[in-house]
Amino acid sequence: MKEREVEEMRKLLKKEMKAAGRAELGRDLWPSMLERLSQGASRVPWWDWALLAGATLSLWFFPAILPALLYHL
Amino acid sequence: MELLERFTAGDQEAFEALFRQYQGEVYRWAAQIVRNRAAAEDLTIETFWRAYRAHARFDSRKGQFAAWLRRIATNAALDFLRRTRREVPLPEDLPETGRSGCSVEQRELQRTLQASLQQVPPKLRVVVVLGLVEEEPYEEIAAALGISVGAVKVRMFRGVRALRKELEKAGVRP
Numbered sequence: 001m002k003e004r005e006v007e008e009m010r011k012l013l014k015k016e017m018k019a020a021g022r023a024e025l026g027r028d029l030w031p032s033m034l035e036r037l038s039q040g041a042s043r044v045p046w047w048d049w050a051l052l053a054g055a056t057l058s059l060w061f062f063p064a065i066l067p068a069l070l071y072h073l
Numbered sequence: 074m075e076l077l078e079r080f081t082a083g084d085q086e087a088f089e090a091l092f093r094q095y096q097g098e099v100y101r102w103a104a105q106i107v108r109n110r111a112a113a114e115d116l117t118i119e120t121f122w123r124a125y126r127a128h129a130r131f132d133s134r135k136g137q138f139a140a141w142l143r144r145i146a147t148n149a150a151l152d153f154l155r156r157t158r159r160e161v162p163l164p165e166d167l168p169e170t171g172r173s174g175c176s177v178e179q180r181e182l183q184r185t186l187q188a189s190l191q192q193v194p195p196k197l198r199v200v201v202v203l204g205l206v207e208e209e210p211y212e213e214i215a216a217a218l219g220i221s222v223g224a225v226k227v228r229m230f231r232g233v234r235a236l237r238k239e240l241e242k243a244g245v246r247p
Contacts, residue, residue, distance in 0.1 A: 002230050009233045010205045012247050016183050017206050023104040025097045029117055033092055036122050037085075072194055 077133035088128070091138065092121055098139060099146050102217075105207045106150040106199055116153060120146040140216060147199070147217040154195035182245065189239035197232030204229055 058065060079087035099120050104113035123145050124131070131141060190198055199218070203209045204225070211229075215222045237247055 005237065006205070006229060006233050008247055009201070009236060013186070013201075013205045016179070016186050019207050020104045020108055021101060021207050021209075023101050023110075023113070025100040025114070025117070026110075028093075029096050029100075029114060030089065030092055032114075032118050033121055036118050037125065 075133065077131070077138055080138075081128055081131050081133045083128055088121075088125055095139060095142055096121070099142055102143055102146050103150050105203060105209075106147070107153060108202070112153060116146060116149050119149045123149065143217050144219060151195050151199060154198065158191065158195060185240065185243045185245055189236055189243055189245075192239045193232055193235045197228050197235055200225055200228040201232035201236060205233075 055069065059069070076087050076090055080091055096117055100113050100117045103116035103120070104110065107113055107116065120142060124142060127145075131138070190202070193201065196218075200214055203214050203217075204211065211222045211225045215225045218225070220228075240247055
C-alpha cells in the first residue's frame, strides 16, 4: 500500500516536473563569495529574533505544542 | 601540505581552490532542492560561507570534502525552505525544468503541484523531491540529511501522504 502510493506519486511528479540534476552554474561565484567573506559574520534579521522569542515564550507557557512544532520543522 | 589540510588550517588560497573546484557541484545539489537558479546561487555562497567558518572542524584525514559540503548545502537549503514556506513560491526557472508546448491544463497542474509541494513540511519535501523527481538513491539522501535510510523511507511516505492531501485539497487526484 505504502509502496503503491509512493509509486503513483513518483509517476505524477516525473511526468510534470523535470529533474534539475544537470543544472549548470552560469557564472563564477567566487567574486560574490569574496564579498561575503569581507562582510564577515552574517547578520540575523530582526524578524528571526522575534520568531525565536515567540517560539521560546510559546514553549514556556504551552509546552504541549512541542510535538506540533517539531512536526512543522 | 595537501589542499584539504591547508583548508583546515585556515588557508584562504586553499579555500579558493576548493571553492572553484566544488561550486558547480554544490550549486547543482542546491538547485535540485530549491529548483530556482538565484536561490541556488545564494545557497552555494551560504554553503561555502558555513564551510569556511567551520574549517577547523573538517577532518582532512577522512577526506570526503564533497559529502561534507553536500550535508552543509542540504541544511542551508532546509533553512531556506523553512524561511520561505509561507511565502509565494519561487518560480521554477531552471532551463531543464522549463516546458514548452504544454497545454493550459498541464501548466495549471504544474502550478498546483508546485503550490502543494510548498505546503509540505520542508524536511519531508526535500526527501520527496530528491527521491521522486531527482531520483537520488536513498543512501545519498540519508547521507545528505544525516539520517538513516530507514528514516528516509519514513519521511518519504509521510511526505507523499502530505503532498497527496494538499493535492486533493486543490482538486487533483494523484
